[in-house]
Amino acid sequence: MLVECVPNFSEGRRPAVLQALLDAARKPRVQVLGLSADPDHNRAVMTLAGEGPDLVEALLDAARTALQLIDLRDHRGSHPRMGAVDVVPFVPIDETPMAYCVEMAHHLGEQFGSELGLPVYLYERAARSRARVNLARVRQAEFEELAVWMAEPTHRPDYGPAVPHPTGGAVAVGARPPLIAFNAWLSTRDPHVAERVARAVRGSSGGLVGVKALAMKTPSREEHPVQVSMNLVEYRRTSMPMALEMVRREAARYGAQVVRTEVVGFLPLEAVLESARYYLQLTDFSAEQVLERSFWVHRLGEEP
Amino acid sequence: MLVECVPNFSEGRRPAVLQALLDAARKPRVQVLGLSADPDHNRAVMTLAGEGPDLVEALLDAARTALQLIDLRDHRGSHPRMGAVDVVPFVPIDETPMAYCVEMAHHLGEQFGSELGLPVYLYERAARSRARVNLARVRQAEFEELAVWMAEPTHRPDYGPAVPHPTGGAVAVGARPPLIAFNAWLSTRDPHVAERVARAVRGSSGGLVGVKALAMKTPSREEHPVQVSMNLVEYRRTSMPMALEMVRREAARYGAQVVRTEVVGFLPLEAVLESARYYLQLTDFSAEQVLERSFWVHRLGEEP
Numbered sequence: 001m002l003v004e005c006v007p008n009f010s011e012g013r014r015p016a017v018l019q020a021l022l023d024a025a026r027k028p029r030v031q032v033l034g035l036s037a038d039p040d041h042n043r044a045v046m047t048l049a050g051e052g053p054d055l056v057e058a059l060l061d062a063a064r065t066a067l068q069l070i071d072l073r074d075h076r077g078s079h080p081r082m083g084a085v086d087v088v089p090f091v092p093i094d095e096t097p098m099a100y101c102v103e104m105a106h107h108l109g110e111q112f113g114s115e116l117g118l119p120v121y122l123y124e125r126a127a128r129s130r131a132r133v134n135l136a137r138v139r140q141a142e143f144e145e146l147a148v149w150m151a152e153p154t155h156r157p158d159y160g161p162a163v164p165h166p167t168g169g170a171v172a173v174g175a176r177p178p179l180i181a182f183n184a185w186l187s188t189r190d191p192h193v194a195e196r197v198a199r200a201v202r203g204s205s206g207g208l209v210g211v212k213a214l215a216m217k218t219p220s221r222e223e224h225p226v227q228v229s230m231n232l233v234e235y236r237r238t239s240m241p242m243a244l245e246m247v248r249r250e251a252a253r254y255g256a257q258v259v260r261t262e263v264v265g266f267l268p269l270e271a272v273l274e275s276a277r278y279y280l281q282l283t284d285f286s287a288e289q290v291l292e293r294s295f296w297v298h299r300l301g302e303e304p
Numbered sequence: 305m306l307v308e309c310v311p312n313f314s315e316g317r318r319p320a321v322l323q324a325l326l327d328a329a330r331k332p333r334v335q336v337l338g339l340s341a342d343p344d345h346n347r348a349v350m351t352l353a354g355e356g357p358d359l360v361e362a363l364l365d366a367a368r369t370a371l372q373l374i375d376l377r378d379h380r381g382s383h384p385r386m387g388a389v390d391v392v393p394f395v396p397i398d399e400t401p402m403a404y405c406v407e408m409a410h411h412l413g414e415q416f417g418s419e420l421g422l423p424v425y426l427y428e429r430a431a432r433s434r435a436r437v438n439l440a441r442v443r444q445a446e447f448e449e450l451a452v453w454m455a456e457p458t459h460r461p462d463y464g465p466a467v468p469h470p471t472g473g474a475v476a477v478g479a480r481p482p483l484i485a486f487n488a489w490l491s492t493r494d495p496h497v498a499e500r501v502a503r504a505v506r507g508s509s510g511g512l513v514g515v516k517a518l519a520m521k522t523p524s525r526e527e528h529p530v531q532v533s534m535n536l537v538e539y540r541r542t543s544m545p546m547a548l549e550m551v552r553r554e555a556a557r558y559g560a561q562v563v564r565t566e567v568v569g570f571l572p573l574e575a576v577l578e579s580a581r582y583y584l585q586l587t588d589f590s591a592e593q594v595l596e597r598s599f600w601v602h603r604l605g606e607e608p
Contacts, residue, residue, distance in 0.1 A: 279583035296600035
């Protein structure tokens with residue numbers, strides 16, 4: 001039952017604090033796959049992977065450390081935040097069902113409340129009401145306005161105290177599918193073309209339901225300074241090939257082509273398999289046919 | 305240093321012997337990923353994966369068992385064979401270099417000779433002379449003619465005695481890239497179209513250097529009874545997309561299209577990644593970005 005967790009901490013500047021968060025999260029059976037800190041946002045994103053109970057333990061210790069070392073009363077940064085541990089999404093990987101991640105979110109939320117005295121809001125697939133599905137609607141208040149916001153009866157947390165933690169605020173704990181950051185550069189210097197393509201492709205303005213898209217300028221790439229920047233939020237339903245084929249078609253309306261693409265950060269193996277299936281017409285191709293995966297799954301299955 | 309090994313045994317009928325071979329190959333750190341036995345060929349192909357020293361030990365024990373239980377003097381089958389353990393190829397997977405597999409082949413060959421008294425011929429990347437690169441030229445003699453064939457001075461084995469093992473014959477031990485069995489069905493019932501496409505695509509008649517191809521009839525698939533059956537023998541140089549695009553183009557000359565494809569058995573992760581890179585224009589995409597792979601590699605790196 002392999003699970004990814006991508007906790008966001010409100011600290012992007014002090015290396016010693018980041019190191020302490022890493023040390024707290026490191027457990028024998030939890031892998032720290034990455035930590036990226038942004039000093040402007042004053043925020044860090046950690047990527048962990050492991051099995052359920054091990055991950056919950058790692059996150060509990062990392063959150064305890066965050067509460068000891070981060071005081072939001074002194075925190076400034078350009079990214080919205082309501083807590084020292086701000087957001088904790090669980091993400092199913094390999095063949096783990098979403099329901100397992102939802103259960104982990106509830107379990108961790110309960111422990112954040114009872115052991116750390118943190119108010120917890122369950123969001124997205126772990127949400128207990130429709131109003132809390134969208135993270136933006138859960139994290140409406142900055143830390144500074146949190147006490148007032150939480151006083152509204154409809155804003156009671158799912159776990160923990162009904163008032164903010166004095167220095168650590170509140171936390172959103174959720175479960176969601178993996179998100180793929182997929183960008184395509186166009187053979188044009190005209191940002192309006194990228195804007196039109198992004199508008200056509202994204203779900204919110206009539207395009208593909210699982211795609212969020214924006215036009216971005218990338219001036220450091222002199223030859224191709226214009227990009228369609230996408231987030232695929234449900235890659236099993238709206239796949240990378242579906243998104244890219246639509247970008248290609250819409251760009252062609254303006255005489256532009258895709259010149260190259262990139263994936264930022266991680267993506268699930270299944271997204272790569274599905275891309276191969278789509279373009280190679282590989283109808284019945286399964287993850288078990290990937291030699292390394294079979295080896296790794298067998299080997300880890302033997303662990304005590 | 306992850307390595308695949310695909311030993312071929314001259315036994316495809318007696319379940320007890322197949323079970324004994326499996327039992328002998330099973331070691332704590334060696335994964336048996338598959339065993340496929342063919343009663344007509346009277347031959348079995350085992351797929352093992354593991355790290356160098358563990359694999360050598362597994363193969364030594366499996367070969368010892370084969371010599372105990374298989375007597376080629378009584379063996380009949382439609383597949384050519386010169387030994388009870390007939391062919392043992394080592395295949396690099398993940399980021400293992402070919403040189404490591406060559407070394408393993410030499411090491412195992414030496415042990416087959418000294419410990420089991422088996423004559424050993426090194427082939428393909430492990431070959432010590434150009435004449436032994438091609439397996440078909442190494443395995444020219446059936447078991448019945450082996451003593452005469454081996455008496456030729458140019459047919460002396462690389463390791464072991466200069467005469468056949470009395471019941472076990474001789475063995476070919478080698479190293480080679482992974483082989484991908486990739487088949488494409490066409491939208492035609494005319495086998496001549498598939499023959500022409502296969503001829504155009506395969507390296508031996510002027511096509512792609514890393515492709516072997518044949519036209520095959522698949523009468524059990526009534527709607528699409530004609531297939532181009534390919535082996536990609538150097539998938540890093542001649543990739544699946546390169547082969548398929550050429551099949552598509554050549555089939556189009558006769559008004560036919562590819563209706564679906566299949567991969568038989570395993571394929572390396574890199575072949576899937578390269579297919580995604582090719583069609584998605586993902587120039588800089590690396591295996592480390594695959595979440596599961598990063599987790600598995602980290603986790604196994606921690607093993608004692």
